Amino acid sequence: MALIWEALGEAWRLLSTGEGDIYAIALRTAVITGCSTLVAALVGLPLGLAVALGRFPGQRAFVSLANAGTGMPPVVAGLLVSITLWRSGPLGALGLIYTPGAIVVAQALIATPIVVAVTAAAVMALPPALHYQIRAMGAGTPRYLWLVAREARVPILVAIMAGFGSVVSEVGASMMVGGNLAGETRVLTTAAVLEVSRGNFGTALALGFILLAMIGAVAVVLTTVQQRARRA
Amino acid sequence: MTSPVSSSVPALSLRGLSVTRGRRQVLAVEALDVLAGETVAVLGPNGAGKSTLLLAAALLLPARGEVRVFGEAASRTNRVRLRRLTSTVFQDSALLDMAADRNVEQALAIHAVPRSRRRERARHWLDRLGVRARAEARPHQLSGGEAQRVSLARALAVEPRLLFLDEPFSGLDYTTRARLVGEMRALIQETGVTALLTTHDHAEAAVLADRVVVLIDGRVAQVGPTHEVLRAPATEDVARFLGYAVVTAAALGLPGEGRLAVPSDAVRLVAAGTAGAREARVLAVEGAAGGARLALEAGGAEFAADVTLEALTSQRWATGDVAHVCIDGARTARL
Secondary structure, three states: OHHHHHHHHHHHHHHHHOOOOHHHHHHHHHHHHHHHHHHHHHHHHHHHHHHHHOOOOOHHHHHHHHHHHOOOOHHHHHHHHHHHHOOOOOOHHHOOOOOHHHHHHHHHHHHHHHHHHHHHHHHHOOOHHHHHHHHHOOOOHHHHHHHHHHHOHHHHHHHHHHHHHHHHOOOHHHHHHHOOOOOOOOOHHHHHHHHHHOOOHHHHHHHHHHHHHHHHHHHHHHHHHHHHHHHO | OOOOOOOOOOOEEEEEEEEEEOOEEEEEEEEEEEOOOOEEEEEOOOOOOHHHHHHHHOOOOOOEEEEEEOOEEOOOOOHHHHHOOEEEEOOOOOOOOOOHHHHHHHHHHHOOOOHHHHHHHHHHHHHHOOOHHHOOOOHHHOOHHHHHHHHHHHHHHOOOOEEEEEOOOOOOOHHHHHHHHHHHHHHHHHHOOEEEEEEOOHHHHHHHOOEEEEEEOOEEEEEEEHHHHHHOOOOHHHHHHOOOEEEEOHHHOOOOOOEEEEOHHHEEEEOOOOOOOEEEEEEEEEEEOOEEEEEEEEOOEEEEEEEOHHHHHHHOOOOOOEEEEEEOHHHOEEO
8 A cells, every 4th residue: 555655646746846757758649649630530531521421332341441440459550550660661661660650650540440430420320411401502522521521520529539539548559669769759658658667656657647637638628529519 | 583594495304314222213204394483393192202303303313314404404514503503492401500590601602602791691581581580599499490491591592593392391380381381482472483392282282383293103193283283183193192082973973984083172061861962971080280071981982071170079970970971073073
C-alpha cells in the first residue's frame, strides 16, 4: 500500500512541478495523435461516403473489410507499417521508420477503418427521401456530398473522436514503428510502459493521469456534441 | 412566377419509360405527356408504381426510356441542370437538419439566388405557406403539417417550372390534409406551375388535377380528364381501385347487359315499399374519412352504399340486416 501512496505522491509532484519531460511527451502525443486522426478523417470520410453512396464492384467486401478493420489490433497495424517502412522494405527509402511520421501512419491505419465504417453506417441510415430531396433540389455532386455529410455530422464526429480515442491509448504500434526514442517518438503510452519496466511508478502514474485527462476531454467533447444535437 | 412556355412543347414527356427491380418490371409507361400549365395526378393503389414513375420523371431514379423536360431530352450531362427547372415535394417532408428558413435558403443557394435576396424570399414563401412564425424552428420542432408547409415553401421558392408532388399530404391528419390540399390548389392556380402529383386519394386528385392517370401494376390503365376518369372508369381494375362495385346489370335488375361499375353514391338507402326499391343484405359496416358506408349484397352482386353518420347511428345497421336500396342507373358506368 505504501508503494501506491508513494507513487501517487510522486505523480502529484511531477504533475504540479512539470519536472522531467512529461508535458513535452504529452504535447508530442497530442500532436502525433492529432495528425493521425486528421489523416484518418481526410481518408476515412470520403471513403465512408463512397462506400455508402457509390455503386462499385466489391462494395460489400469493402464494407466488411472496414467493419473488420474497426477492431484492428494495434500490434498488427504496427507490424504492417514496420515491414513497409523498414529500411529494406518497399517504402524504406522514405526513411520514416522510428520517426513521428511512422507513428502517424500506423495510427492512421488503426483509426481510418473506424471513420470509414461509422461514416458509411451513418450515411446509409439517413432516410432515402433525404437523398432524393437533396438531388431534387438541384444539388450537384459536391453540394450533395456536403449536405449528406452535414446531415450525418454528429455520428461522423463521434467516429473521428472514437478514432482519436483508440489511437491515443494504443501502445503496440507506436512502440514498434516509433521505437520509443526519447525526445523524438516517445509518447504517453510508450513512456508509461518504459517507466513501469524501470520501476518508476510515480512517473508512469503521472503519464497515465495525463492520458486519462486527454481521453476524458474527448469524452466531454463527444457528450457535449451529442447533447447539443439532441437539444437542437 | 413561371416563364411562358410554348404550349406545343409538353412540360414533361415520357416515352417508353421502364424501371426494373431485380427481374421484375415495376414500371412500364409507353407514353405520357404533361402539358405546360396543367396538373396531372397519377392515381393508383399502393405498390402500383406511382412513386417510381414520379422519381423517374424527376430524373431521380435510373430508368430506361426517354424523359424530356420542356422539350430537352435528359441525359447524364444535363440531368442536374434540368432538375433545377423542377422542384419535388415528398410524403416525408425531408427537411434538412437546419432551421426552416435555412432549408428554403439552401434551395435558393443551389439555384444561385444571390445571398442578399435569399432571406427575404425564404421569409416570403414561409409567410405564403403560413409558417413564417416557425422560420427558426428545426425540423423536429415542427408538426407534420408545418413541416410539409416548409417543404412546399422550399419547393416553390425556387420558382420551378415543373413541380413534382409525391403523395405530399398522405402523412397528415384529415383536417390538415383537407386544408393543405385546398391551399395547394390555390397556389398552383396562382403560380401557374405545371404539376405532376401522385396520390391514392381520389378526392385529392379531383380537387387538384386537370387530368388523371390511373396506374395499375406499373402500367397506365386509364388516362383522361379528371371528372371523366373518376365518373367513367374504363376497366374493372380501374373501377375497383376507384371504389366502384363491379356487378352485372341483371344482378341489380338494371336494364342492359354486361358489367357495370356502381359507385357507392349511386346507391340510395330508402324506406321499405319505396317504388323501384329492392332488398339487399348488409354484409358489413365500413368507415372512411368523413363518412361511412354499408357493404351490401343483392342477387349475388356485392356493392356499397354511402350512409351518413347520423343515419348510421339512428338505424344501428349491423351485419345480416336487410336494407332497401334504389340504384341511380345514370350514375353507373358500363365497362
